[in-house]
Amino acid sequence: MKTVTGFASATIGNVACGFDVLGFAIREPGDEVILTLHDSEPSTSPVSIKAIHGDGGALPKDPKKNTSSFVVLKFLEYLRTHKDIDFQGHIELELRKNLPLSSGMGSSAASAAAALAAANELLGSPCTKMELVHFAIEGERVACGSAHADNAAPAMLGNFILIRSYNPLDLVTIPPPQHLYCTLAHPHIEVRTAYARSVLPRTIPLKTATEQWGNVGALVSGLLTSDYELIGRSLVDVVAEPKRAPLIPGFYDVKNAALEAGALGCSIAGSGPSVFAFSSSKETAEQVGSAMKEAFSTIEERLDADIWVSPVCHEGARTL
Numbered sequence: 086m087k088t089v090t091g092f093a094s095a096t097i098g099n100v101a102c103g104f105d106v107l108g109f110a111i112r113e114p115g116d117e118v119i120l121t122l123h124d125s126e127p128s129t130s131p132v133s134i135k136a137i138h139g140d141g142g143a144l145p146k147d148p149k150k151n152t153s154s155f156v157v158l159k160f161l162e163y164l165r166t167h168k169d170i171d172f173q174g175h176i177e178l179e180l181r182k183n184l185p186l187s188s189g190m191g192s193s194a195a196s197a198a199a200a201l202a203a204a205n206e207l208l209g210s211p212c213t214k215m216e217l218v219h220f221a222i223e224g225e226r227v228a229c230g231s232a233h234a235d236n237a238a239p240a241m242l243g244n245f246i247l248i249r250s251y252n253p254l255d256l257v258t259i260p261p262p263q264h265l266y267c268t269l270a271h272p273h274i275e276v277r278t279a280y281a282r283s284v285l286p287r288t289i290p291l292k293t294a295t296e297q298w299g300n301v302g303a304l305v306s307g308l309l310t311s312d313y314e315l316i317g318r319s320l321v322d323v324v325a326e327p328k329r330a331p332l333i334p335g336f337y338d339v340k341n342a343a344l345e346a347g348a349l350g351c352s353i354a355g356s357g358p359s360v361f362a363f364s365s366s367k368e369t370a371e372q373v374g375s376a377m378k379e380a381f382s383t384i385e386e387r388l389d390a391d392i393w394v395s396p397v398c399h400e401g402a403r404t405l
């Protein structure tokens with residue numbers, strides 16, 4: 086019997102203008118997945134879920150429906166078809182769900198990436214992280230019906246990840262500027278990613294697209310050259326933010342509070358309801374966090390919000 090624990094942290098998809106093509110990882114919080122390898126072959130599935138902690142009973146225990154176990158099944162299938170490794174044992178999975186569900190913090194992707202880091206080590210590291218990313222992305226289809234990569238890829242690889250192409254998958258790693266800090270505010274409500282995607286337009290006017298890709302290009306340039314002012318000017322989303330802002334009570338109050346407290350820029354984290362801001366120092370990022378929390382608490386709905394301040398995580402999913 087062998088046991089390995091995997092960890093993967095929260096990620097923020099889109100980064101304002103990069104809908105489905107840009108995301109980054111923060112250092113914490115994150116999900117933990119404990120895998121135990123048994124020699125005996127199971128009667129039904131090679132992977133079973135023994136326990137899930139911290140989800141209030143909300144997550145599926147069917148191995149094909151939970152992202153953490155689903156991606157391990159995909160990984161085992163890949164080992165058989167591409168590496169000539171025919172796994173005969175049984176993997177028991179325990180999930181410590183530390184990330185809030187449907188939060189805009191890449192919760193489903195964190196479970197998947199943590200499980201893959203553990204499974205790979207458990208079986209002697211037959212795959213590279215770049216191979217594992219493919220399975221983590223497939224896990225997102227199980228979670229919300231869309232295999233978007235802007236959470237799964239940074240959860241697995243760390244840093245900022247730009248998805249240049251989905252087919253074939255072409256990922257570009259962008260290391261963060263040294264003094265860049267993220268403030269993440271999670272108000273205590275849920276917004277399902279599948280729903281937040283359904284409110285988006287199927288087509289956008291050329292003028293809107295032009296504005297959006299100008300900002301994506303400039304944001305990437307700002308990150309690569311540590312041009313904090315340019316990063317701030319480029320955190321503009323004219324595609325998803327206007328449609329999703331109504332799903333987050335007080336979004337514009339929170340955004341204005343963050344900017345007034347000195348943030349470089351502020352937008353919706355992933356599909357919301359969390360809101361993120363960038364700052365060029367830890368001190369400012371902490372002040373921004375207090376301002377965002379205060380703003381959520383003074384709107385009509387009086388929402389409580391958790392705040393995290395973190396640099397971008399370089400490491401991605403790992404074993405503990």
Ligand SMILES: Nc1ncnc2c1ncn2[C@@H]1O[C@H](COP(=O)(O)OP(=O)(O)O)[C@@H](O)[C@H]1O
Nearest residue numbers: 151152186187188189192193196228229277278
């Ligand atoms: N391990 C998991 N963690 C989070 N959600 C999961 C997991 N496995 C399956 N799901 C399903 O994914 C959906 C939540 O996904 P989504 O709305 O994208 O939330 P998030 O933004 O937190 O990833 C829920 O229907 C949930 O049941």
Ligand SMILES: N[C@@H](CCOP(=O)(O)O)C(=O)O
Nearest residue numbers: 098105189190191278355356
């Ligand atoms: N690009 C996706 C990101 C969803 O992130 P999540 O953390 O809310 O799952 C989208 O905008 O739909």
